[in-house]
Amino acid sequence: AQKVTQAQTEISVVEKEDVTLDCVYETRDTTYYLFWYKQPPSGELVFLIRRNSFDEQNEISGRYSWNFQKSTSSFNFTITASQVVDSAVYFCALSEMNRDDKIIFGKGTRLHILP
Amino acid sequence: KAGVTQTPRYLIKTRGQQVTLSCSPISGHRSVSWYQQTPGQGLQFLFEYFSETQRNKGNFPGRFSGRQFSNSRSEMNVSTLELGDSALYLCASSFQGGGSTDTQYFGPGTRLTVL
Numbered sequence: 001a002q003k004v005t006q007a008q009t010e011i012s013v014v015e016k017e018d019v020t021l022d023c024v025y026e027t028r029d030t031t032y033y034l035f036w037y038k039q040p041p042s043g044e045l046v047f048l049i050r051r052n053s054f055d056e057q058n059e060i061s062g063r064y065s066w067n068f069q070k071s072t073s074s075f076n077f078t079i080t081a082s083q084v085v086d087s088a089v090y091f092c093a094l095s096e097m098n099r100d101d102k103i104i105f106g107k108g109t110r111l112h113i114l115p
Numbered sequence: 116k117a118g119v120t121q122t123p124r125y126l127i128k129t130r131g132q133q134v135t136l137s138c139s140p141i142s143g144h145r146s147v148s149w150y151q152q153t154p155g156q157g158l159q160f161l162f163e164y165f166s167e168t169q170r171n172k173g174n175f176p177g178r179f180s181g182r183q184f185s186n187s188r189s190e191m192n193v194s195t196l197e198l199g200d201s202a203l204y205l206c207a208s209s210f211q212g213g214g215s216t217d218t219q220y221f222g223p224g225t226r227l228t229v230l
Contacts, residue, residue, distance in 0.1 A: 104160070
């Protein structure tokens with residue numbers, strides 16, 4: 001079955017600390033996509049990254065980096081040198097291309113960056 | 116380019132009433148997806164429309180329906196409202212749809228409160 005687990009419901013760190021948000025997924029498909037979205041207090045979901053199942057290369061974008069490991073079915077997200085503006089709810093999501101192509105979201109991790 | 120717009124932003128209804136929410140996608144995008152977000156169930160996929168046709172549907176009762184117009188604008192309707200329908204309803208647009216192959220851009224959402 002298709003499932004995304006974000007075990008950390010809430011995390012608080014002090015500004016400038018690094019923080020990693022965990023995401024574990026379950027799928028029976030070999031072809032799938034993983035996503036991370038950010039939801040600031042305004043409510044609008046902001047797309048951060050999409051990664052397909054055939055590309056296990058880690059990705060870095062500024063202070064953000066993603067670690068995709070198929071062996072452990074994980075797609076973790078790290079924010080380096082966190083800033084107060086990073087405070088938001090972060091969602092990991094999965095879409096199985098060979099099925100109905102719907103996106104399944106995890107429950108989200110609420111991140112508080114304390115000044 | 117203008118983003119996804121949703122109207123109204125806030126809505127208060129009473130049980131038994133019906134409600135219609137509107138979503139205007141990014142210009143050139145032909146796919147519109149709807150999601151319901153609640154504290155208990157998180158983000159859940161409602162349905163996707165592409166070129167005026169419903170392409171995918173989530174596990175929601177028939178009280179939830181939608182449609183898409185020739186200009187790609189979409190409406191979502193909920194009939195016989197229940198207290199549990201109180202949620203943030205998010206709309207997302209993408210160029211060709213298919214959650215795995217196309218990036219979705221989300222609107223700010225409509226917060227529906229059912230009394």
